[in-house]
Amino acid sequence: MPEFFNVLPPDEARALLFEHLRAVLPAEIMATEDALGRVTATAVHSPQPLPAFRRSTMDGYAVRAKDTYGASEGLPAFLAVIGEVPMGQAAEVELGTGQATIVHTGGMIPATADAVVQIEHTQTMAGEMIPPFEIEVFKAVAVGQNVLQVGEDVALDAVVLPAGHLLRPQDLGGLLALGITEVSVSRQPSVGILATGDEVIPPQEMTGPGQIRDINSYTVAGVTQQAGGVPLLGGIVPDDLAALQAAAADMLARCDMLVMSAGSSVSVRDVTVEVVDRLGKPGVLLHGVATRPGKPTIVGVVDNKPVIGLPGNPVSAMVQFDMFGVPAIYRLQGVQTMPRRGRVWARLGQNIASESGREDYIPARLEEGEERLTAVPVFGKSNLIYTLVNADGLIKVPLNKGGLLAGEWVEVRLF
Amino acid sequence: MPEFFNVLPPDEARALLFEHLRAVLPAEIMATEDALGRVTATAVHSPQPLPAFRRSTMDGYAVRAKDTYGASEGLPAFLAVIGEVPMGQAAEVELGTGQATIVHTGGMIPATADAVVQIEHTQTMAGEMIPPFEIEVFKAVAVGQNVLQVGEDVALDAVVLPAGHLLRPQDLGGLLALGITEVSVSRQPSVGILATGDEVIPPQEMTGPGQIRDINSYTVAGVTQQAGGVPLLGGIVPDDLAALQAAAADMLARCDMLVMSAGSSVSVRDVTVEVVDRLGKPGVLLHGVATRPGKPTIVGVVDNKPVIGLPGNPVSAMVQFDMFGVPAIYRLQGVQTMPRRGRVWARLGQNIASESGREDYIPARLEEGEERLTAVPVFGKSNLIYTLVNADGLIKVPLNKGGLLAGEWVEVRLF
Numbered sequence: 001m002p003e004f005f006n007v008l009p010p011d012e013a014r015a016l017l018f019e020h021l022r023a024v025l026p027a028e029i030m031a032t033e034d035a036l037g038r039v040t041a042t043a044v045h046s047p048q049p050l051p052a053f054r055r056s057t058m059d060g061y062a063v064r065a066k067d068t069y070g071a072s073e074g075l076p077a078f079l080a081v082i083g084e085v086p087m088g089q090a091a092e093v094e095l096g097t098g099q100a101t102i103v104h105t106g107g108m109i110p111a112t113a114d115a116v117v118q119i120e121h122t123q124t125m126a127g128e129m130i131p132p133f134e135i136e137v138f139k140a141v142a143v144g145q146n147v148l149q150v151g152e153d154v155a156l157d158a159v160v161l162p163a164g165h166l167l168r169p170q171d172l173g174g175l176l177a178l179g180i181t182e183v184s185v186s187r188q189p190s191v192g193i194l195a196t197g198d199e200v201i202p203p204q205e206m207t208g209p210g211q212i213r214d215i216n217s218y219t220v221a222g223v224t225q226q227a228g229g230v231p232l233l234g235g236i237v238p239d240d241l242a243a244l245q246a247a248a249a250d251m252l253a254r255c256d257m258l259v260m261s262a263g264s265s266v267s268v269r270d271v272t273v274e275v276v277d278r279l280g281k282p283g284v285l286l287h288g289v290a291t292r293p294g295k296p297t298i299v300g301v302v303d304n305k306p307v308i309g310l311p312g313n314p315v316s317a318m319v320q321f322d323m324f325g326v327p328a329i330y331r332l333q334g335v336q337t338m339p340r341r342g343r344v345w346a347r348l349g350q351n352i353a354s355e356s357g358r359e360d361y362i363p364a365r366l367e368e369g370e371e372r373l374t375a376v377p378v379f380g381k382s383n384l385i386y387t388l389v390n391a392d393g394l395i396k397v398p399l400n401k402g403g404l405l406a407g408e409w410v411e412v413r414l415f
Numbered sequence: 416m417p418e419f420f421n422v423l424p425p426d427e428a429r430a431l432l433f434e435h436l437r438a439v440l441p442a443e444i445m446a447t448e449d450a451l452g453r454v455t456a457t458a459v460h461s462p463q464p465l466p467a468f469r470r471s472t473m474d475g476y477a478v479r480a481k482d483t484y485g486a487s488e489g490l491p492a493f494l495a496v497i498g499e500v501p502m503g504q505a506a507e508v509e510l511g512t513g514q515a516t517i518v519h520t521g522g523m524i525p526a527t528a529d530a531v532v533q534i535e536h537t538q539t540m541a542g543e544m545i546p547p548f549e550i551e552v553f554k555a556v557a558v559g560q561n562v563l564q565v566g567e568d569v570a571l572d573a574v575v576l577p578a579g580h581l582l583r584p585q586d587l588g589g590l591l592a593l594g595i596t597e598v599s600v601s602r603q604p605s606v607g608i609l610a611t612g613d614e615v616i617p618p619q620e621m622t623g624p625g626q627i628r629d630i631n632s633y634t635v636a637g638v639t640q641q642a643g644g645v646p647l648l649g650g651i652v653p654d655d656l657a658a659l660q661a662a663a664a665d666m667l668a669r670c671d672m673l674v675m676s677a678g679s680s681v682s683v684r685d686v687t688v689e690v691v692d693r694l695g696k697p698g699v700l701l702h703g704v705a706t707r708p709g710k711p712t713i714v715g716v717v718d719n720k721p722v723i724g725l726p727g728n729p730v731s732a733m734v735q736f737d738m739f740g741v742p743a744i745y746r747l748q749g750v751q752t753m754p755r756r757g758r759v760w761a762r763l764g765q766n767i768a769s770e771s772g773r774e775d776y777i778p779a780r781l782e783e784g785e786e787r788l789t790a791v792p793v794f795g796k797s798n799l800i801y802t803l804v805n806a807d808g809l810i811k812v813p814l815n816k817g818g819l820l821a822g823e824w825v826e827v828r829l830f
Contacts, residue, residue, distance in 0.1 A: 032618075036637045050801070053624055057796055087654065088614035090624035106614055106727065106798070108625040153799040160804065168830055169637025170803035173630040173729055176618035177800055199503035199521055203447075203591035209468055209505035210523040215588040222451045222584025239502065312521065314588055340781065340807065342757015342829055366755070381472055383521070384568040385592055386465070388585035389575065392755065414757055415583055 007288035009399055010323055010359055013299060016285050017324060020301040024334035025187040025256060032175045035167050037228050038185035039333035044161040046178055049151030054109040058146045061100040061122065061135065062091070062113035068140040076123075076136035083131050085110065100135065109147055116146035154178065164334040166228075186333040191224045191325075192251035193217050194234045194260045196244055196268065197312060202236065215385055216261035216310065216317045223321055229257070229329040239268050245275050252279055252305060256332055259325060261310045261317050262298075269296050272309040276300040279307065290399070291359045293382035294320040306332070315382040319361050319394065342414040344393070346375035352404040354397040363391035364412055375412050391415070422703035424814055425738055425774055428714060431700050432739060435716040439749035440602040440671060447590045450582050452643050453600035454748035459576040461593055464566035469524040473561045476515040476537065476550065477506070477528035483555040491538075491551035498546050500525065515550065524562055531561035569593065579749040581643075601748040606639045606740075607666035608632050609649045609675045611659055611683065612727060617651065630800055631676035631725065631732045638736055644672070644744040654683050660690050667694055667720060671747055674740060676725045676732050677713075684711050687724040691715040694722065705814065706774045708797035709735040721747070730797040734776050734809065757829040759808070761790035767819045769812040778806035779827055790827050806830070 008016065027041030056062065063079060071077035083093035084102035091110040093101040103109060103116060117137050126133030154160055160174060161167075167185070175183060195214045203213045214236055221231035232255055237247045244260070252258045262272040277283040280302040289297045293316035298309030306328040310317040327338055346366055354360040364375040375395055380387035393412040397404055404410060423431065442456030471477065478494060486492035498508035499517035506525040508516040518524060518531060532552050541548030569575055575589060576582075582600070590598060610629045618628045629651055636646035647670055652662045659675070667673045677687040692698040695717040704712045708731035713724030721743040725732040742753055761781060769775040779790040790810055795802035808827040812819055819825060 033633055033636070036640060051627065051798075052622060055798070057798060085625070087612065088616075088625050106612070106627070148796060148798055153795075153801045160801070169634045169641070170729075170733060170800060170830070172637055173634040173733075174800045174804040176633050177628050177630045177729075179618060179621070179628060181618050197502065197521070201503075203594060203596050206594070207467055210500070210503050212466065212470075212521070213592050213594060215592045218448055218591050219584045219588040221448070222587055225451060226584070314585075314592075318585060318588075340757070340759065340829055342755070343759055344755065344757075345760065380568075381563060383466075383470070383472060383563055385585060385589045386568045386575070389589040414755055415585070 007290055007295070008286050009290045013286055013289050014324065014327055017299050017301065017306065017328065018331060020282055020285060021304060021306060021328065021331055023304045025189060025332050027184045028187050029182050029184050032172055032181050032183045035183050035185055036169065036172060038167050038188070039228070039335055040161050040163050040165045040167065041184040041186045041334065043159050043163050044175065044180065044183065046154045046156060046158045046160050047180070048178060049156045050153040050177055051148055051150060054150055055148040056103040056105060056107050056109055056116045056146060057148055058116050058118040059105050060103065060116050060118040060146065062095070062103045062109045063100045063115055063117050063141065064095060064097070064113060065115040065141050065143045065145065067098055068117060068137050071137045071140045073138045076138050079135050079137055081131045081133050081135055102129065102131065114143045114147070115141040117141050118146060164336045166335055166339055189229045189256040189329050189332040190232055190254070191229045191257045191259060191329065192232050192234055192255035193220050194247055194251060194258070195236045196239055196260060196262050197236070198239045200236050215314045216312070219314060219318050220259055220261065220310070220321050220325065223318065223326060224329060227326045227329040228333065239271065241271050241274065244271060245278060248275050248279060252302060252307065255305070257305055257328060258307045259310060259321065260308070262312055269298070269309070272298055276302070276307050276309060289320070289323070290357060291319070291323070291361065293361065297324065299324055313382040314385040315363070315388055318388060343411050344373060344414065345409055346373035346412055348395070348404055348406055348408045348410045349374045349376040351406050352377055352395065352397060354401060354403045356400055356402050359399050360397035361394040362397065363387045364393060364395045365390060366392045366412060375410055422705055422710070423701050424705045428701050428704050429739065429742055432714050432716065432721065432743065433746060435697055435700060436719060436721060436743065436746055438719045440604060440747050442599045443602050444597050444599055447587055447596050447598045450598050450600055451584065451587060453582050453603070454643070454750055455576050455578050455580045455582065456599040456601050456749065458574050458578050459590065459595065459598065461569045461571060461573045461575050462595070463593060464571045465568040465592055466563055466565060469565055470563040471518040471520060471522050471524055471531045471561060472563055473531050473533040474520050475518065475531050475533040475561065477510070477518045477524045478515045478530055478532050478556065479510060479512070479528060480530040480556050480558045480560065482513055483532060483552050486552045486555045488553050491553050494550050494552055496546045496548050496550055517544065517546065529558045529562070530556040532556050533561060579751045581750060581754055604644045604671040604744050604747040605647055605669070606644045606672045606674060606744065607647050607649055607670035608635050609662055609666060609673070610651045611654055611675060611677050612651070613654045615651050630729045631727070634729060634733050635674055635676065635725070635736050635740065638733065638741060639744065642741045642744040643748065654686065656686050656689065659686060660693060663690050663694060667717060667722065670720070672720055672743060673722045674725060674736065675723070677727055684724070687713055691717070691722050691724060704735070704738070705772060706734070706738070706776065708776065712739065714739055728797040729800040730778070730803055733803060758826050759788060759829065760824055761788035761827055763810070763819055763821055763823045763825045764789045764791040766821050767792055767810065767812060769816060769818045771815055771817050774814050775812035776809040777812065778802045779808060779810045780805060781807040781827060790825055
């Protein structure tokens with residue numbers, strides 16, 4: 001029985017993968033409004049300051065601040081309102097000493113004003129607020145008060161987004177606010193997915209004795225989409241070196257990344273290792289990760305394309321694809337800092353046994369209690385896909401821990 | 416100046432919205448493999464047990480457990496291996512006393528076997544492992560050991576997914592494992608989005624003095640997509656009752672939900688309230704939420720369609736849309752328990768002032784330290800979209816707190 005060689009902890013395994021995966025996919029230009037979830041290929045600079053003009057943050061009156069100094073409820077300042085700045089237009093009013101103009105929230109401030117008095121701090125005897133009329137101001141304002149300065153949001157030529165930034169809704173908004181309607185992003189990685197196993201049949205078919213339906217192609221495809229990749233399903237390949245070699249070579253030529261969900265028996269794993277090594281250089285980087293589930297994972301790189309051999313068990317396959325496949329998809333797009341995973345803290349509902357020197361991932365269901373969240377482990381062999389269906393996330397038992405006790409606070413990584 | 420009426424804390428406001436939003440969108444049938452992110456319209460039952468046959472979880476030998484009782488390193492049990500179960504085929508071997516058959520991980524167990532001895536606990540003198548040959552077994556196995564029982568993953572006719580379940584990659588895998596290749600899901604809500612404001616222009620245009628580009632249509636569209644809705648942009652409507660009324664009525668007729676990002680001045684807000692009330696019953700449910708940013712949010716329902724009036728400030732608009740728009744999109748699809756938001760705990764890098772009786776949301780950047788994560792507030796007026804671009808999430812200051820102190824542990828809701 002061949003021993004696993006080069007079994008690494010997950011962090012070191014990922015570092016090894018990244019070391020051999022330096023090139024980023026080519027860039028393409030696309031409409032900013034369609035670029036949600038894409039990754040910037042180059043840093044984006046601001047072509048203008050934002051805002052481009054001084055804006056009021058209140059409904060009220062643009063004033064010269066010094067005209068309000070000393071004003072109070074008992075001793076108001078009297079100002080003459082000589083005009084109104086319409087929304088969306090230039091503030092053309094010129095204010096002399098003791099003069100003010102109506103402004104609305106977001107409106108432009110005249111060049112001769114330096115502050116805004118909010119309407120709640122004023123009073124007028126005029127029936128209709130049509131200039132000219134007089135107001136009493138009950139509260140002094142400082143220079144700049146209630147005014148958004150030019151460039152307060154973004155300065156001219158500032159780096160608004162670095163290269164390798166995953167675009168979120170607010171990023172699209174920020175770019176469009178500057179009139180940046182096109183953006184250079186990395187091409188989305190195409191991810192070829194092959195299932196192997198003489199016992200595996202397509203989900204559309206009826207199972208005979210000894211047969212099971214393909215699960216991993218579809219879970220891997222779903223996670224690929226969530227990470228911004230484009231899955232390409234290559235179907236089911238027999239457990240045969242020549243057949244797998246041909247299918248893998250074909251898929252790798254057509255895609256930016258290859259995932260094989262191998263059968264879980266040792267002999268089939270050995271075939272996958274051989275296939276990956278024959279595909280090209282550097283080939284297999286590691287064959288075994290110090291985790292459970294999922295120890296017999298194969299991680300390789302061929303011509304700057306990640307090649308991942310997943311265990312056949314559906315739980316192992318998902319945990320391992322999340323550990324190596326997802327970072328690889330992001331890295332191909334130039335993402336340097338991986339998106340932060342959502343986590344929640346919860347009290348552990350039951351003891352968990354583990355082994356030191358291995359990271360364990362246990363599916364868990366979260367139960368909302370009166371005061372706290374409880375994480376209830378969903379135990380089951382890693383062949384059981386429904387342990388993941390019935391779970392909200394995974395509890396991680398760290399490398400150096402022999403287990404976790406009921407009642408401990410644990411971190412649950414949300415799916 | 417009209418006062419805000421009916422200002423509610425966010426939880427109560429959401430409860431009020433849900434109270435008036437009971438109908439779920441019609442169902443449609445779609446291919447399971449394309450249903451990622453969709454919501455089940457009906458509960459799904461298992462048409463078969465999973466697995467459908469007893470499977471080995473190890474590479475080794477299927478045996479009758481009692482033939483191994485008492486076996487040890489010093490006193491092995493001797494068994495005759497009389498066959499091999501090929502992967503994907505029926506286990507047709509019949510075992511008599513003292514007999515075993517080769518099985519692979521995932522392979523079927525013969526009816527006459529009740530356990531599997533893993534190959535590591537055996538030894539053979541045979542050169543090639545071609546039956547018949549003899550093995551020594553060094554460790555006893557119990558009945559059922561290393562065997563996956565019929566229905567151990569899912570029992571026949573079990574509810575595998577309830578109605579209102581948001582489909583994740585593992586859920587698709589679970590359905591396909593059962594041969595469920597089509598699934599009934601709620602139609603995706605179409606969300607009409609209108610921007611208003613005489614100062615607002617499309618991002619494609621050059622801004623003149625006093626003009627700003629539309630941001631909110633695009634941030635709301637992005638968040639809508641992330642929640643499984645289909646955004647429909649209706650463009651920019653002038654600050655005018657008749658124009659807004661016409662545009663809102665038209666959009667509402669075409670969509671399942673309507674979002675108006677109103678101008679932020681009080682007069683424009685009042686127009687929005689009037690428009691929503693004129694659209695139909697029940698109309699405006701609340702006009703003001705006890706949060707910052709975003710107090711002047713309008714939440715209404717018209718003919719079971721949510722209608723949301725967002726503040727014009729981009730930060731307020733995003734925070735409020737996340738608070739009401741996203742749950743509404745899920746609820747229209749029948750989701751009862753909202754998907755859990757990702758959160759991380761971090762040390763607060765700086766004091767935050769707040770007011771009791773109000774929930775504050777402060778954008779924060781996360782900085783990875785040697786031992787801990789620090790949440791650095793990104794302060795700035797809520798007109799500044801780049802406070803969100805430069806942030807990784809939002810710190811929530813609870814309703815009953817007057818502020819947070821530097822060094823406190825705070826929860827950051829990830830974007």
